[in-house]
Amino acid sequence: MTFDELAAQAAPPSERVLRRRYVVRRLLRSPTFLVGAGIVLFWIFMALFSTHVTRFGPLDIDPYHTLKALSRLHWFGTDENGRDVLARTLAGARSVLVVAPLAAVFCLFFGGTIGLISGYYKGYTDEIIMRFVDVLLSLPVIVAAIVVVSAFSSHTQGSPGAQAAVVILVIGILFTPPVARTIRAAVVSEREKEYVQAARLRGERAPFIMVAEILPNILAPIIVEGTVRLGYAVFTAATLSFLGFGVQAPSPDWGLTISLDRTVIQVAWWTVLFPALALASLVVGANLLADGVRKVLSE
Amino acid sequence: MSDARESRLTIGSDAPVLSIDDLRVTFVRRDLDLPVVRGVSLEIGAGETYGLVGESGCGKTTLAMALMRYLPANGRIDGGSIALDGEDMLAVSRERLREIRGTKMAMVYQDPATALNPALRVGAQIAEVYRFHGGLSKADALERARAALERVAMPDPAATLRRYPFQLSGGQQQRVVIAMALAGDPRLLVLDEPTTGLDATVEAEVLDLIAELRERIDASILLISHNLGLVARMCKRVGVMYAGRIVEDGPARDLLTDPRHPYTMGLLRCVPRFGMRKDQAGLVPIPGFLPRLGSGLEGCVFSPRCELATDDCRESEPELDHWSDAERARRARCYHSDQVSGMRAAAAERAPGAAATSAGGTLEISNLGKIFRDGRRRIVAVNDVSLAVAPGEILGLVGESGSGKTTLAGCVTGLLKPDDGSIRFAGQELPRSVAQRGSERLRAIQMVFQNPDSTLNPAWSAGAILGRAVNRLGGLRGAARRARVEDLARRVRVEPQHLEAKPGELSGGQKQRIAIARAFAGSPTLVICDEPASALDVSVQASILNLLAELQASGGISYIFISHDLAVVRYLSDRIAVMYLAELMEIGGAEAVFTPPQHPYTEALMSAIPTIDFAHPRRRIPLRGAVPSLSAPPSGCRFHTRCHRMLGAVCIEQEPPWQDVGEGHAYRCHIPADELCDLQVAAAAGDPE
Numbered sequence: 001m002t003f004d005e006l007a008a009q010a011a012p013p014s015e016r017v018l019r020r021r022y023v024v025r026r027l028l029r030s031p032t033f034l035v036g037a038g039i040v041l042f043w044i045f046m047a048l049f050s051t052h053v054t055r056f057g058p059l060d061i062d063p064y065h066t067l068k069a070l071s072r073l074h075w076f077g078t079d080e081n082g083r084d085v086l087a088r089t090l091a092g093a094r095s096v097l098v099v100a101p102l103a104a105v106f107c108l109f110f111g112g113t114i115g116l117i118s119g120y121y122k123g124y125t126d127e128i129i130m131r132f133v134d135v136l137l138s139l140p141v142i143v144a145a146i147v148v149v150s151a152f153s154s155h156t157q158g159s160p161g162a163q164a165a166v167v168i169l170v171i172g173i174l175f176t177p178p179v180a181r182t183i184r185a186a187v188v189s190e191r192e193k194e195y196v197q198a199a200r201l202r203g204e205r206a207p208f209i210m211v212a213e214i215l216p217n218i219l220a221p222i223i224v225e226g227t228v229r230l231g232y233a234v235f236t237a238a239t240l241s242f243l244g245f246g247v248q249a250p251s252p253d254w255g256l257t258i259s260l261d262r263t264v265i266q267v268a269w270w271t272v273l274f275p276a277l278a279l280a281s282l283v284v285g286a287n288l289l290a291d292g293v294r295k296v297l298s299e
Numbered sequence: 300m301s302d303a304r305e306s307r308l309t310i311g312s313d314a315p316v317l318s319i320d321d322l323r324v325t326f327v328r329r330d331l332d333l334p335v336v337r338g339v340s341l342e343i344g345a346g347e348t349y350g351l352v353g354e355s356g357c358g359k360t361t362l363a364m365a366l367m368r369y370l371p372a373n374g375r376i377d378g379g380s381i382a383l384d385g386e387d388m389l390a391v392s393r394e395r396l397r398e399i400r401g402t403k404m405a406m407v408y409q410d411p412a413t414a415l416n417p418a419l420r421v422g423a424q425i426a427e428v429y430r431f432h433g434g435l436s437k438a439d440a441l442e443r444a445r446a447a448l449e450r451v452a453m454p455d456p457a458a459t460l461r462r463y464p465f466q467l468s469g470g471q472q473q474r475v476v477i478a479m480a481l482a483g484d485p486r487l488l489v490l491d492e493p494t495t496g497l498d499a500t501v502e503a504e505v506l507d508l509i510a511e512l513r514e515r516i517d518a519s520i521l522l523i524s525h526n527l528g529l530v531a532r533m534c535k536r537v538g539v540m541y542a543g544r545i546v547e548d549g550p551a552r553d554l555l556t557d558p559r560h561p562y563t564m565g566l567l568r569c570v571p572r573f574g575m576r577k578d579q580a581g582l583v584p585i586p587g588f589l590p591r592l593g594s595g596l597e598g599c600v601f602s603p604r605c606e607l608a609t610d611d612c613r614e615s616e617p618e619l620d621h622w623s624d625a626e627r628a629r630r631a632r633c634y635h636s637d638q639v640s641g642m643r644a645a646a647a648e649r650a651p652g653a654a655a656t657s658a659g660g661t662l663e664i665s666n667l668g669k670i671f672r673d674g675r676r677r678i679v680a681v682n683d684v685s686l687a688v689a690p691g692e693i694l695g696l697v698g699e700s701g702s703g704k705t706t707l708a709g710c711v712t713g714l715l716k717p718d719d720g721s722i723r724f725a726g727q728e729l730p731r732s733v734a735q736r737g738s739e740r741l742r743a744i745q746m747v748f749q750n751p752d753s754t755l756n757p758a759w760s761a762g763a764i765l766g767r768a769v770n771r772l773g774g775l776r777g778a779a780r781r782a783r784v785e786d787l788a789r790r791v792r793v794e795p796q797h798l799e800a801k802p803g804e805l806s807g808g809q810k811q812r813i814a815i816a817r818a819f820a821g822s823p824t825l826v827i828c829d830e831p832a833s834a835l836d837v838s839v840q841a842s843i844l845n846l847l848a849e850l851q852a853s854g855g856i857s858y859i860f861i862s863h864d865l866a867v868v869r870y871l872s873d874r875i876a877v878m879y880l881a882e883l884m885e886i887g888g889a890e891a892v893f894t895p896p897q898h899p900y901t902e903a904l905m906s907a908i909p910t911i912d913f914a915h916p917r918r919r920i921p922l923r924g925a926v927p928s929l930s931a932p933p934s935g936c937r938f939h940t941r942c943h944r945m946l947g948a949v950c951i952e953q954e955p956p957w958q959d960v961g962e963g964h965a966y967r968c969h970i971p972a973d974e975l976c977d978l979q980v981a982a983a984a985g986d987p988e
Binding site: 017018019022025193194195197198199200201202203204213216217 | 329330712713714733734736738741745746748749750753754755756757758759767768771772803804814817820821
């Protein structure tokens with residue numbers, strides 16, 4: 001072998017592949033991540049297939065067996081319309097799991113775009129955008145959401161799809177500021193790197209630099225933000241429907257069910273407890289998932 | 300290893316202060332065991348200064364950490380022993396360890412800025428050592444702290460006590476750290492790259508201090524460095540480390556003038572000696588890579604990269620004393636020690652690059668100024684700089700950090716917009732911003748950046764990076780584009796299969812090669828190289844410098860070559876420009892700048908380089924004081940606050956004129972050329988150290 005050949009010899013095996021394998025292995029060994037992922041996957045499965053699993057349908061009314069306590073037939077009892085609480089609790093995941101992930105995707109998209117532009121251009125652009133973001137950030141999320149949702153309520157009356165879309169958009173927009181801030185911080189440190197200078201030096205346009213050069217290198221904070229926002233979105237969506245600004249009866253939605261059935265809580269505690277536990281478990285699950293991902297990715 | 304031989308190898312009189320025997324340290328990374336230190340034995344006698352040299356990743360710092368018992372949680376000591384003053388360091392209790400650190404041994408880290416607590420006054424930090432180890436009262440401890448600062452020759456120690464670390468210069472910070480390390484009167488002082496990251500003149504200041512302390516304190520010193528010249532200057536004995544093993548040790552001077560291990564010789568051959576020129580002799584890089592941590596190593600660790608290696612080397616590893624010379628206290632872990640000296644001759648021959656004529660244009664910078672604004676503060680980073688780069692010429696740009704070299708380069712590329720003056724290229728005015736330059740000018744002026752880890756987009760494959768550059772700068776598509784990418788890869792000696800790899804899978808040298816290929820994608824006529832090799836290990840640095848020299852010679856391209864390493868600049872450049880505090884101080888032919896008459900600043904910079912040239916020791920010119928702030932530069936001549944040849948009031952009051960020496964050599968000083976020449980020749984003849 002000549003010196004040149006030696007000098008050009010292959011670098012030892014791929015650092016990137018090792019890193020990826022390591023991330024997967026660490027995730028699969030992280031109890032936090034596994035428990036969180038297990039809970040979330042369970043609810044996703046239920047949202048899709050609960051009607052095939054349970055004996056009763058979530059909307060099946062049985063006027064002869066209202067407010068029955070837990071039994072072999074109705075494991076979680078029945079509510080005041082004689083509907084099976086187990087079936088409703090499992091099916092209640094659906095509305096939340098449509099709203100929350102879509103809202104999370106929306107806030108990632110908006111926040112990511114704003115963060116990229118703000119962090120890349122710096123200067124006045126950055127100042128103006130970030131002050132606007134600060135204003136949004138100072139709004140109390142629930143109050144602002146109620147105001148917007150009720151403002152649109154006359155237009156969306158009678159169309160559950162349109163109503164859900166408004167809720168998704170509102171949560172998405174309200175969660176945009178924290179995402180924008182995180183992404184901006186990542187972009188600011190990335191844009192000073194020499195590969196960005198090199199791209200400018202070959203005459204690349206700003207959108208290309210933002211999307212093709214910088215974006216692939218800030219995926220880790222984006223993924224972490226996404227999982228964190230998912231947990232918050234579940235929580236906020238449930239709060240909105242509890243307050244009556246989300247899906248409408250007779251949906252088995254957890255927030256809505258807790259809100260409506262709390263009038264009978266003293267005689268039939270099971271009608272409220274099980275949806276509440278379900279909601280809590282999904283929020284905890286999403287947060288555990290986010291925590292696990294964040295820990296492993298930030299190593 | 301017999302005790303008798305060991306004791307003969309120590310130079311100190313009594314029992315050794317530090318004795319490490321067969322030490323093994325392993326790191327666990329991503330669930331894998333990676334042996335980092337693999338059986339190191341060494342002894343340091345009382346009052347002795349021992350240097351440990353090697354490239355990054357060879358285990359020097361890990362050894363020091365193990366010694367201090369400061370290994371991180373994923374590091375463990377697998378075997379061997381460490382004895383400090385006869386006390387077994389691996390068996391001591393946690394309590395005893397706390398006593399030992401500070402009183403028996405102390406460490407000075409690479410970066411003084413992070414070694415000091417930014418929220419505490421300097422006095423409080425030093426006093427703490429006396430309060431903790433000496434149990435002194437607050438007032439007494441502060442008094443001792445003042446004395447400690449006096450010992451490290453800190454100007455105005457009493458005032459320094461009340462300052463915060465950020466109010467001190469890098470050199471002063473390192474003085475404080477050394478004062479703290481010495482506060483407990485340690486038996487052993489460990490200095491881990493104490494001057495890496497400091498400017499040349501600051502480095503010289505810290506080294507002078509250490510050299511002086513060496514005489515006055517009775518501590519033994521373990522000095523860890525990658526810089527052969529530095530170790531040669533500071534240490535009596537040297538050990539060369541490679542891949543977790545000591546491959547050669549012996550008295551510094553003897554070892555560096557007559558190396559007996561091919562790795563040591565390799566290290567010597569790949570750094571340009573001061574005064575070496577590219578047309579006289581080539582640098583010889585060490586081929587290949589450091590073995591990856593944890594890879595199974597059979598035979599001699601260096602054999603895959605060694606030009607002397609035979610089958611013996613690949614089968615079994617020689618002992619450290621395979622070659623030894625008791626008289627000279629030398630040992631080398633090599634079967635072919637007697638052939639090592641023959642390697643030197645092979646380096647000398649080199650075909651001089653044909654002086655190609657260039658089609659490129661001249662770059663003319665006139666009265667360039669760049670101001671950064673930070674709130675109300677105005678920082679003039681480049682002030683009234685005029686210079687020209689002829690086609691096919693390499694202009695070296697030298698100066699300490701903050702001198703404006705990189706800002707000047709940024710203005711030429713258009714990545715920064717100058718506030719004043721003009722830049723003309725090939726007779727045409729260059730638009731200030733890169734966005735207005737148009738593809739033809741973008742193609743013509745390209746840049747090679749400093750940091751191999753961030754110069755390439757980690758998400759793109761090497762091939763995609765080159766392809767995009769070829770497309771944007773060369774306007775090629777499809778098959779032509781692919782052919783051009785492969786051609787570029789060949790020219791920078793990157794194998795085609797590496798074009799698939801992403802930067803994370805490439806070595807530092809390979810990344811820098813790809814970055815160079817990217818700059819050359821559109822056949823530029825001017826390339827700005829901003830410290831292109833200084834973040835790389837010396838063995839890789841040599842191959843990058845060779846590559847740059849070769850590309851330049853073959854295409855008649857001009858370079859602006861920025862570096863803080865004077866030997867490298869002198870080796871490569873045709874002309875050299877010296878900057879200080881945003882201003883140009885001297886410009887001229889590469890040899891002219893380094894011979895009298897020269898600007899006093901250049902003279903001082905030159906004297907600050909640690910050298911392995913034992914035959915011609917250079918006179919040291921210590922620069923006084925710290926580099927003044929750019930937001931309030933000194934009046935008159937900007938260098939007057941630190942100048943050793945200051946005339947008097949005229950230097951403070953009047954801006955110095957350009958003194959023209961002829962042949963394009965000029966410097967900015969009040970002292971006329973012939974007078975300065977006499978002074979400097981007399982000084983050089985007067986007192987070689």
